[in-house]
Amino acid sequence: MSVLFQQKNTGTYEQATGEGFYPVFRKYDWDGIRTSIYEKTTSDVYRALSCKKRSLEDFKALISPAAKPFLEQMARESMRITRQRFGKTIQMYAPMYLSNECQNICTYCGFSLTNKIPRRTLTNNEILREADFLKQKGYDHILLVTGEANRTVGVSYLKNAIKLIRPYFSNISIEVQPLETEEYNALIAEGLYAVLVYQETYHEECYKIHHPKGKKSNFKYRLHTPDRLGQAEIHKTGLGALFGLEDWRTDSFFTALHLRYLQKKYWKTRYSISFPRLRPHSGGLEPKVVMTDTDLAQLIFAYRLLDEDVELSLSTRESMAFRDNMIKLGVNSISAESKTNPGGYVVDPKSLEQFEICDERTTEEIAGMIRRKGYEVVWKDWEKGY
Amino acid sequence: MQSNTLTIAGTEFTSRLFIGTGKFSSASLMNKAVLASGSELATVALKRVNPEDQTEDIHTALQKTGIRLLPNTSGVRTAKEAVFAAQLAREALETNWIKLEIHPDPKYLLPDPVETLLATEKLVKLGFVVMPYIHADPVLCKRLEEVGAQCVMPLGAPIGSNKGLKTLDFLEIIVEQSSVPVIVDAGIGSPSHAAAAMEMGADAVLVNTAIAVSDNPIAMAEAFKLAVRAGRTAYTARLAPVKTGAEASSPLTSFLSENQ
Ligand code: SF4
Numbered sequence: 001m002s003v004l005f006q007q008k009n010t011g012t013y014e015q016a017t018g019e020g021f022y023p024v025f026r027k028y029d030w031d032g033i034r035t036s037i038y039e040k041t042t043s044d045v046y047r048a049l050s051c052k053k054r055s056l057e058d059f060k061a062l063i064s065p066a067a068k069p070f071l072e073q074m075a076r077e078s079m080r081i082t083r084q085r086f087g088k089t090i091q092m093y094a095p096m097y098l099s100n101e102c103q104n105i106c107t108y109c110g111f112s113l114t115n116k117i118p119r120r121t122l123t124n125n126e127i128l129r130e131a132d133f134l135k136q137k138g139y140d141h142i143l144l145v146t147g148e149a150n151r152t153v154g155v156s157y158l159k160n161a162i163k164l165i166r167p168y169f170s171n172i173s174i175e176v177q178p179l180e181t182e183e184y185n186a187l188i189a190e191g192l193y194a195v196l197v198y199q200e201t202y203h204e205e206c207y208k209i210h211h212p213k214g215k216k217s218n219f220k221y222r223l224h225t226p227d228r229l230g231q232a233e234i235h236k237t238g239l240g241a242l243f244g245l246e247d248w249r250t251d252s253f254f255t256a257l258h259l260r261y262l263q264k265k266y267w268k269t270r271y272s273i274s275f276p277r278l279r280p281h282s283g284g285l286e287p288k289v290v291m292t293d294t295d296l297a298q299l300i301f302a303y304r305l306l307d308e309d310v311e312l313s314l315s316t317r318e319s320m321a322f323r324d325n326m327i328k329l330g331v332n333s334i335s336a337e338s339k340t341n342p343g344g345y346v347v348d349p350k351s352l353e354q355f356e357i358c359d360e361r362t363t364e365e366i367a368g369m370i371r372r373k374g375y376e377v378v379w380k381d382w383e384k385g386y
Numbered sequence: 387m388q389s390n391t392l393t394i395a396g397t398e399f400t401s402r403l404f405i406g407t408g409k410f411s412s413a414s415l416m417n418k419a420v421l422a423s424g425s426e427l428a429t430v431a432l433k434r435v436n437p438e439d440q441t442e443d444i445h446t447a448l449q450k451t452g453i454r455l456l457p458n459t460s461g462v463r464t465a466k467e468a469v470f471a472a473q474l475a476r477e478a479l480e481t482n483w484i485k486l487e488i489h490p491d492p493k494y495l496l497p498d499p500v501e502t503l504l505a506t507e508k509l510v511k512l513g514f515v516v517m518p519y520i521h522a523d524p525v526l527c528k529r530l531e532e533v534g535a536q537c538v539m540p541l542g543a544p545i546g547s548n549k550g551l552k553t554l555d556f557l558e559i560i561v562e563q564s565s566v567p568v569i570v571d572a573g574i575g576s577p578s579h580a581a582a583a584m585e586m587g588a589d590a591v592l593v594n595t596a597i598a599v600s601d602n603p604i605a606m607a608e609a610f611k612l613a614v615r616a617g618r619t620a621y622t623a624r625l626a627p628v629k630t631g632a633e634a635s636s637p638l639t640s641f642l643s644e645n646q
Binding site for chain 1 (some may be wrong): 418449528535558563565573624625627628637639641642643
């Protein structure tokens with residue numbers, strides 16, 4: 001039986017201790033959670049589908065193998081809730097890779113330290129050229145991405161980059177190395193809106209195997225990044241697990257647990273979830289666990305049924321057919337025409353990608369598809385000064 | 387079997403029914419009702435406590451039951467007055483627990499959110515266990531939690547109205563979001579209201595008028611005791627879901643099987 005969200009039954013409460021998520025996380029045992037998910041029955045799923053407020057136990061049922069025959073019902077409910085909460089709108093964003101330098105070894109990533117690839121970090125001028133291209137395409141929400149190389153792409157580099165592109169975009173997010181609270185404060189002051197930080201896997205031992213070297217090998221520091229973001233009162237924090245490293249169901253349970261913990265503690269922050277699946281890259285690691293399209297759809301429906309407000313985002317890692325269909329069924333934000341190499345749009349289209357994308361359509365094609373489905377394409381949805 | 391106690395500031399309560407002590411026709415009837423309710427916490431208005439009075443006042447009568455007393459600041463209109471009242475209560479009743487009630491409005495006795503937040507912050511710093519009575523306002527609840535309130539006590543309906551859970555939608559949000567116990571206070575007029583609050587996931591309820599002014603306060607106290615237990619048990623057992631009819635429409639997920 002899970003502890004934290006059964007606590008209302010036992011009368012004890014998780015007080016805001018300032019200790020962060022780790023002590024909460026440690027109360028759960030990976031194998032026990034895994035077993036309890038796989039042991040969920042049809043009646044657990046039935047209950048989870050019918051109740052008004054869903055608990056993490058219900059979420060387990062919805063991601064369990066027992067829920068497979070209920071996919072259609074889950075899709076219908078997910079569509080209904082998403083329409084009620086977000087209307088018929090889809091937000092658009094584009095990633096902008098600033099650097100492929102990285103001091104870490106991550107077994108699944110093309111930018112990994114030991115990968116012999118030419119490294120480059122965009123200069124001011126190059127950043128502006130890339131920004132200009134994306135602006136022309138209509139983007140107003142930009143996600144800046146770097147590897148983890150504190151000397152070249154540390155806080156001052158990021159601060160500078162945000163300052164540079166600030167006049168062009170009203171919504172700037174980052175997906176970079178975890179930072180300290182004060183560093184986040186400094187970036188927020190420059191106009192940073194959101195930070196995405198994926199735990200990759202919540203399986204502590206497995207995490208160590210995939211992150212053998214570099215700062216990223218510190219599991220706990222990474223796990224506490226959303227706590228530091230909450231303390232900095234960031235507008236939005238993005239969570240997620242990288243699917244392929246470990247059992248996706250168990251990793252998703254822990255992501256949901258993390259989400260609920262954060263929502264209660266840092267209630268002024270908005271949260272989003274992403275669903276990266278391992279994609280081919282230079283030096284490729286074969287996924288240990290395969291997650292099919294059906295699995296991913298089930299997971300997206302389950303998140304929407306758990307939480308009507310959480311933002312669900314789908315990247316160009318996914319196929320055209322999958323993305324087109326999922327637009328209506330639960331997600332509310334997607335990227336398009338992404339390049340996952342620094343300078344990939346105009347400066348240096350040939351530099352090495354972090355991973356291959358799947359949906360290669362242009363921004364215009366994707367925006368057209370969204371409109372044809374009767375949805376509004378939202379480019380701008382935030383204004384600095386809030 | 388799970389332990390089903392409620393903990394506030396390290397103190398465990400086996401009963402989730404808290405009781406108010408105003409409006410009883412006599413101290414002895416009140417005592418009997420309190421005992422019948424099984425409650426372990428009774429609020430007492432500081433304004434009615436008179437430490438000098440040796441006759442049988444509410445305070446001394448209640449002490450005989452052995453129940454824990456929770457002084458309230460009823461009658462104050464500002465944070466400043468509330469802090470002063472809490473300090474007086476701490477001396478008079480030798481407890482650092484305080485039910486914070488600030489209502490500048492003498493008619494409906496509606497709580498002032500701004501003054502309540504200010505007073506809670508101050509009282510927590512002074513070492514009090516603060517239990518604020520508030521409107522069913524989810525944001526205010528989070529703000530109170532942040533400044534150190536040990537629980538929140540949102541109202542179900544105007545105090546003394548017996549109208550039940552008029553603020554249900556907001557109470558549900560509060561219960562969902564809260565990291566501290568949620569005690570539904572004010573408005574609960576019948577055992578079924580109390581049971582509904584408990585079924586919805588409230589951690590406890592506080593009842594006064596409905597018991598005190600009934601024809602038989604002792605029997606009514608017992609009825610509330612049973613209702614709170616029933617509601618809580620139903621909550622922990624998880625209510626069976628409401629069945630929704632199936633709607634036929636063209637499948638949304640057929641693309642998945644095609645895709646695999
Ligand atoms: S995943 Fe990030 S930290 Fe790891 S090697 Fe790639 S860029 Fe570096």
